[in-house]
Amino acid sequence: MSIEKEFRPKIVAFCCNWCSYAGADLAGSSRLAYPADVKIIRVPCSCRVNPMFILRAFQKGADGVIMCGCHPGDCHYSTGNYYARRRMTLLFSMLDYIGVENGRTRVEWVSAAEGVKFSTTMNEFVEKIHSLGENVRLEDLRCKN
């Protein structure tokens, strides 16, 4: 990657099927723009997100990973997001310890009605990643193009 090139972060967003993915759909149908750097992966529930997925994303060169789920208490599967929340708290503090700053990881609760929140969250997150710059900490150099 040449230094002159504009920094375009790679951002992976895990969205639960019932709330956040629908929230992202609503952001789309309301034409609420957020940067194209965000790519969404649909999972049935935030509790399906294995920490391994997030580590893999960083390994493969992602600059930020955000996970969105239903609001606490609103999980389609009753308790999934509680597990996710605890899991991610641990994972993020460990990632911070090894040098992947807390700003590169985020958990946000977005309901199916919160298109605006989805879009502002993504805008904020991308801005944050821009301020942090490229992630080099976990990246597997063998994965470089």
Next chain:
Amino acid sequence: MQRIGVFVCHCGSNIAATVDVKKVVEMALLEPGVVHAEDYQYMCSEAGQAKILEAVKEKGLTGIVVCSCSPRMHEATFRKAAERAGVNPYMVEIANIREHCSWIHKDMEEATKKAVILARAAIAKVNLNAPLQPGESRVTKRALVIGGGIAGIQTAIDIADAGYEVDIVEKTPSIGGRMSQLDKTFPTLDCSACILTPKMVEASAHEKINIYTYSEVEKVTGFVGDFTVDIRKKARSVDMNKCTGCGVCQEKCPSKKAPSEFNRGLNTRSAIYTPFAQAIPNVPVIDRDACIKFKTGKCGLCEKVCQAGAIDYAQQDEIITEKYGAIVVATGFDTIKLDKYDEYAYSQSKDVITSLELERIMNAAGPTKGHLERLSDGKAPKEMVFIQCVGSRCADNRGKSYCSKICCMYTAKHAMLIRDKYPDVNVTVFYIDVRTPGKNFDEFYRRAVEEYGVNYIKGQVGKVAPLPNGKLLVQGADLIDNKQILKEADMVVLATAIEPDPSVRKIATMLTASIDTNNFLTEAHPKLRPVESPTAGVFLSGVCQGPKDIPETVAQAGAAAVKAIGLLAKDKLMTNPCTAKADELMCNGCSTCANVCPYGAITYEVKQVNDHGIREDRRIAVVNNALCQGCGACTVVCPSGAMDLQGFSNRQILAEVDAICR
């Protein structure tokens, strides 16, 4: 290796205006496994689907990627198309390039780049997809209705009329609910009992309806179409088959000091009692806490006087286990406790009453035989004050944040009835807003003001203070005249907020149905699915879902019945095949997965496995596909990585991550 076809939709100009669809097609063809790619105006149209069928036939596709709108929109459409083409429907993946791409980006180059990446992720996933078969589960043709008020009765009658068996479970000794406690109903002022009791009789006489009164739901297991429910029939101490309902036992019972629940504690009842004269079933119960026989062992008078020999002191609680296909919750409401509203002096004076208590006082079968009188001294009141919104619309922690909806109308009703029957009584209503949406509702309220001379004052009351002369000093403000008002009243009636019956929390937990912060049951969709719970097979009827008056409750009860009938009419239900599955060789039977499963879908079995030639018995996790909803909680906690989710497997999601980060 899969043979994948990629279909890129223009969606008119919705996608094609910002995404270079030709470029997406071109780039998709470079991906591994892709043997066919094309674009079309509207993939979801007949012609678009025909293109998929054609390509499957020509190129022998095993996997399909559609780059189009959200899978929440048309995933089902394309899965059906695949099925028609002879491809397993779960070999279809959607790349959402409309909501998540073309609609939010303006720059063509940027949007096209993103669309290519999204397509790439979907292709990477399909490469690892496996054909899945939805399972089938049977439907038990029987419905359970929890709660025997007007909501439950109406739902039960409607379901039974469609030809299905219905059981009503009611926790009190009689069906009838809150409506049976009301005197008159707005806006027509017909007598509540006159319209309710025929319904109660209809339900009890219906050959398809079975009523369990004095019973509670104890345990619920199973899932939509196949619930197993334990019902506790509390010991009535009276044999229902023998009792003739003559009522002699109630007359002779020497213990008459128990507060009457039906009359809101305004008077007392005997220890052996039916809540009210028209109770169904007309079989009394013995209140064991009040009964002298149960407390001291001496008495037994009811047994002596019962000609039918129906009294059975030794009766025990009985647990009935029954299977149901659908469950309707109709648990209703109660008024809130007023202990946090001491400024209204409810606990200090007998003459400060709630509206529901006034209903009983006004009722000919009530504690005062229908005479309007002060409960403290039995005198007829001359000055009555009604206070609205007591505990409703409160942002503090004392009351409820919502509007209880029915109070404006019943207060107008009470005011009108009192002015009609006792023209010499002055009636003042302190209100914040008068909310009367509903057919003939505002006309009703206006009649109270214009024809009956009820004095409506805008302004909440600040304080009610009992005076030494027995009257009540009401301190309020008239916000229109900008005056503070001090009024000596004989009686004060509080339009107390309603809240879901407290029993609903326990029931919601048993049903895994969600409730909101106010304990109202949540609907599957607030507008489009208002009578269904998000939990499949559970339906909502009446105030358990939100405040409602009687016509709305009856309408919703009918709607819930229709939804339940729609379910019961099916012989079999298709189950979601995206369920968890444990790898027998990797599982070590540690039980971690069962601990996080919200549905109890995971059990353990000792199975013989062949681990690389070594045969041994191992304890391994087995997932019940009918119970598993596919959340994936178990897959992440599994320490050995044995648990995986079909349709969203670890490898599939990792492939998507890789494709996006490439």
Next chain:
Amino acid sequence: MNTAKKQAELIKEISGVNPLKCMKCGKCSASCPSYNEMDIKPHQFVSYVVNEDVESLVNSKSLWKCLSCFACVERCPRDVKPGKLIDAARQVVVRQKGQDYLSPNEIPELLDPDLPQQLLVSAFRRYRR
């Protein structure tokens, strides 16, 4: 921001109250023991802050007739607490007079039969040096 808006914001900040939560039920006015002495009634006070008419508030009699009994604060069903708004408006007046701080020696001369003692106590708590 114009002065009126600034002052309204200041009142909200000092009181920690959001007057937009008011549903205009008038329970504050119904509870107020000095209601008849006031020109701007407690429930109106809230909408004056919403409408940023602080000028009228600081010149009103009500400001100094409120007993700070906090019956309105206790009973307000919407947590709007008109008493706290009135208290805050008083502090705005005190600040306008340049009395940004107080020393204990100054208190005797400030004693005024019209001035509620709570004001002095709270002002002293906040603005002593």
